[in-house]
Amino acid sequence: MTSPLASRFAPSPTGSLHLGNLRTALYAWLVARRAGGRFVLRIEDTDRMRSDEAKIAELIEDLTWLGLDWDGGPGQDDGTGPYRQSERAASHEAAFGKLLAGGHAYPCYCTEEELEAERQSALRQKRPPRYSGRCAVLDAAGRAAREAEGRRASLRFRLPPGQRLAWDDLVRGPQSFRSDDLGDFVIRRADGSAAFLSSNAIDDAAMGITLVLRGEDHVANTPRQRVLIEALGATPPQYAHLPLLVGPQHAPLSKRDGAMSVRSLRERGYLPGAVANLLLRLGHSGAEDGYHEVAAMPAQFDLKALGHAPAHVDELQLNHWQHEALLRCEDAALVDWVRGKTPAGLELATVATLRKNILLKADAERWCGRLYGSLEDPDAEARSVLAAAGPAFFDALLAAGACDYDALVTAAKGTGAKGKGLFQPLRLALTGTLEGPELRPVLALMPPELIRTRFERARALSTV
RNA sequence: GCUCCCAUCGUCUAGAGGCCCAGGACACAGCCCUCUCAAGGCUGGUACGAGGGUUCGAAUCCCUCUGGGAGCGCCA
Numbered sequence: 001m002t003s004p005l006a007s008r009f010a011p012s013p014t015g016s017l018h019l020g021n022l023r024t025a026l027y028a029w030l031v032a033r034r035a036g037g038r039f040v041l042r043i044e045d046t047d048r049m050r051s052d053e054a055k056i057a058e059l060i061e062d063l064t065w066l067g068l069d070w071d072g073g074p075g076q077d078d079g080t081g082p083y084r085q086s087e088r089a090a091s092h093e094a095a096f097g098k099l100l101a102g103g104h105a106y107p108c109y110c111t112e113e114e115l116e117a118e119r120q121s122a123l124r125q126k127r128p129p130r131y132s133g134r135c136a137v138l139d140a141a142g143r144a145a146r147e148a149e150g151r152r153a154s155l156r157f158r159l160p161p162g163q164r165l166a167w168d169d170l171v172r173g174p175q176s177f178r179s180d181d182l183g184d185f186v187i188r189r190a191d192g193s194a195a196f197l198s199s200n201a202i203d204d205a206a207m208g209i210t211l212v213l214r215g216e217d218h219v220a221n222t223p224r225q226r227v228l229i230e231a232l233g234a235t236p237p238q239y240a241h242l243p244l245l246v247g248p249q250h251a252p253l254s255k256r257d258g259a260m261s262v263r264s265l266r267e268r269g270y271l272p273g274a275v276a277n278l279l280l281r282l283g284h285s286g287a288e289d290g291y292h293e294v295a296a297m298p299a300q301f302d303l304k305a306l307g308h309a310p311a312h313v314d315e316l317q318l319n320h321w322q323h324e325a326l327l328r329c330e331d332a333a334l335v336d337w338v339r340g341k342t343p344a345g346l347e348l349a350t351v352a353t354l355r356k357n358i359l360l361k362a363d364a365e366r367w368c369g370r371l372y373g374s375l376e377d378p379d380a381e382a383r384s385v386l387a388a389a390g391p392a393f394f395d396a397l398l399a400a401g402a403c404d405y406d407a408l409v410t411a412a413k414g415t416g417a418k419g420k421g422l423f424q425p426l427r428l429a430l431t432g433t434l435e436g437p438e439l440r441p442v443l444a445l446m447p448p449e450l451i452r453t454r455f456e457r458a459r460a461l462s463t464v
Numbered sequence: 465g466c467u468c469c470c471a472u473c474g475u476c477u478a479g480a481g482g483c484c485c486a487g488g489a490c491a492c493a494g495c496c497c498u499c500u501c502a503a504g505g506c507u508g509g510u511a512c513g514a515g516g517g518u519u520c521g522a523a524u525c526c527c528u529c530u531g532g533g534a535g536c537g538c539c540a
Contacts, residue, residue, distance in 0.1 A: 012540055044540075112538065119537080126465040128536055154538050172469075181467070181536085189538040196540045216469075220535050243470075243533075250532065278476090281489085285477055289489055307470090307477080310533050314475045317490050327503080356502055409499090423499030435501035 005037030007211040009063075010200065012044040013055040017062045017262045019313060020215065020245040020253045023279040027242065027301070028213040029068045034298035040207055041073030044085045044200065046193060056084075062262045066272045067294035072207070080207040085199055088206075092194040095202045095232055096155055096187065104231040105187060107153035108135040109146040130183030131156070155188035157198070157228055165223035170211070170240035171306050177223040185224055201225035205234040216241040240303060243283055246310045253313065260313060269337060269361030270318065273325035278318045283311035291324040322359055337361045341368035346445060353441040367436070371445055375432035375454070378461060382428050386462040389425035393417060394459035397426070403448040405440040429458030 009025040011017065017025075032039035041063070043056055060074055072078035082088055099105040110118075119129035136158060138146075147153075159179045166176040187198035194202075204212060204225075219241050226236040245253040253260055265275060276294045280287050286305030287297075326334075334351040341364075342350045354367050369375075378386070393415050400411035412422050427439060430451065436442070443451070 014540080046540085108538085110538090115538080122536095123465065128466050130536060156538095175468090177468090183536085186538045191538080193538090195538065200540085215534090217534060217540095219468075221540095241469095241534095246533075252533075281476055283476080309470045311477095312475060314490080316474090317476065320490050323502090419499070427500060433500090437501080439499070 005032060005035040005211055006040065006207070006209050007032040007037065007213055008040040008042055008204070008207070008209050010042045010044050010203075010214075011059055012046075013052075013059050016055075016058060018253055019260045019262070019265075019275075019279065022062065022066065022262055022275070023245065023282060024213065024215060024242060025063055025068060026066065026276060026279050026297075027284075028211075029070075030298050030301040031211060031213060031240075031303060034301055037210075038071045038078065038208075039069075040078070040080065040083070040209065041070040042083050042085065042203060042207070043074065044196075046085060046196075046199070058263070062266075065262075065266065066276055085203060088199070088203060089194065091206055092188075092199050092202055095198070096194075098233075099157065099187070099228075099231055100155070102231060103158070104228075105155050105157055106136055106138070106184075107143060108156045108184075108186070109138075109143070109151040109153050110135060111151070128181070130181075131185070133184050136184060152190040154186050154190045156184040157187050157224070157231075159184055159224070159227065165227060167222060167226055167236070167239060169219070169222075170213075170238055170303050172216075172219070172241055172308065175219065175222070177220070179223070179227075182220070182224060187228070197221055197224055198228060201228050202232070204237055205229045205232060210237045211240065212237050213240045213242065216243055240306075242306065243308055243310045245282060246312050248313075250312070267361075269359075269364070270322055271325040271329055271333070273328070274318060274322035277321040277324065278313075281317075282313065283307045283309070291321065291328065293328075319359060326355055326359070331355070334364070337364035338368050341365060342372055343447065349441075350445060353437050353445060357435070357437045370431045370433065370436075371442065372447070372450070375457070378428075378432065381434070382432070383461060385424050385428050385434070386458055389417065389421070389458075389462055391459050391462050393425060394429065394455050394462060397429075397455045398452065398459070403443065403446075403451045405443045408443065425458070425462075430454050 007028040009028045011021060011025070029039050031037075041060075043059070045056070056074070070076055072080050073083045096105065115131070118132060122129040135156065143153075159182055161180060163179040164176055165179055165182075166174065169175045185197055186195045188194055201224075203209075222239050222241075229236040247253045247260060262275075273291070273294060276297065277291055280292065280297055280300065284301070284306050286302030287300035292300050331348050331351045334355060335347045338347050338350050338354075350368065350371065351364070354364060358364050358367060393412065396411045396415045397408055400407050402408070408426065409422070412426060417425075423439070424434060427436065428434060430439070430442065430446065446454075
């Protein structure tokens with residue numbers, strides 16, 4: 001029993017993943033999981049630029065972090081591997097031989113300089129810069145002459161002239177390109193390596209991929225890849241092209257957008273659920289309101305609910321989902337935020353106390369300083385609150401003898417303080433700020449000596 | 465230069481001619497609750513890029529403009 005749908009994510013391990021890549025991966029995974037189909041992860045490290053293991057490991061780590069898994073891919077075999085493109089060269093070669101034999105490909109002897117000159121002159125004449133096809137008409141003698149010159153040939157795919165190349169895009173609807181507008185494209189470089197356009201398509205066909213979901217920067221590649229696959233005697237997959245993501249200034253989200261790289265998001269403390277919930281809504285309206293666990297997202301995803309306009313990444317919304325994710329996650333998932341910044345053994349308790357009042361790792365660090373370290377200088381508002389409480393207030397706290405919440409509140413009430421007039425100076429004296437978690441658990445965390453020090457400090461400040 | 469795609473609150477979006485003086489979510493403001501903040505509850509403000517058509521009627525259809533995105537590689 002074979003599954004009807006197979007989708008894939010095919011990143012090249014150059015640079016680190018940004019939100020746009022991650023969204024493509026998530027969506028491809030969601031369609032597969034929703035349909036009960038296969039999801040394949042294929043690493044597109046070309047054989048010429050063999051990628052380093054660290055980048056591949058990082059890629060896998062980022063995807064796993066989000067909650068994605070794959071039926072075929074690194075560490076998981078479904079019989080359609082290998083899953084590194086650099087290990088599929090033999091299959092590419094076989095395909096090139098087949099195309100050559102069928103007259104669908106021809107050697108091209110043009111050098112990069114010649115092609116560049118051709119492009120420039122086309123541009124000057126205000127014409128689209130595409131390959132003229134001059135090597136397509138070479139006869140045996142012409143080829144021999146060029147080889148005698150020592151030229152090394154690349155291989156180009158011969159597009160059928162005067163045709164309308166059409167397909168039904170699952171997101172964008174009916175699409176159509178004129179073959180004459182595209183130009184014959186390189187499928188194998190002069191150095192013998194397979195070019196993206198061909199290897200990507202050949203692998204999809206060979207791995208039984210039935211749905212290619214990718215960014216809309218690939219739409220113009222689609223007609224070429226479809227004819228190539230058909231020339232190989234296979235059936236092209238269906239295609240779905242997502243509008244790209246744009247960043248803060250309507251600018252495209254690029255790999256340079258460091259703040260939006262999965263890496264830096266993770267380092268700042270964003271949780272996978274937060275990122276996934278944001279991505280689920282960027283350009284997609286199929287999900288019900290509210291937070292969804294990644295595992296439950298496939299039911300919330302619908303290809304037909306994808307928009308056609310570029311979507312804008314908004315940090316405020318990411319923060320909202322971060323808040324939601326924070327309320328739901330295990331305390332244990334957050335201990336890394338405070339490790340080494342609390343007294344030994346208090347990591348979990350600290351996290352449990354803080355989690356509703358912090359958003360990111362930096363907030364946790366700031367709070368660890370307040371609970372166990374030293375306080376910053378008070379601002380004008382803080383000074384006036386302390387002064388209003390007066391030294392007698394803090395004398396009473398110091399005299400209480402105990403440092404638990406009930407004892408201290410009782411002692412403070414003895415001075416006649418109540419309500420805001422009680423809790424504001426108490427909180428301020430202890431934590432240096434007017435906002436934060438409930439005082440009872442905060443007091444339970446702080447060392448008694450530190451509590452006394454803080455009261456003494458507040459008392460001194462209150463007399464100024 | 466040429467080709468293609470897109471255009472609703474600050475942001476993500478609902479809306480496929482009358483149900484829309486435009487709905488939801490986030491953010492924002494006010495109130496309630498509360499030891500603070502958050503959470504929760506209630507209330508509120510904010511949008512159909514511009515101009516022309518078509519129609520009894522347009523956010524929805526057509527054209528132009530403007531704005532944004534993508535592509536035109538021996539990059540992926």
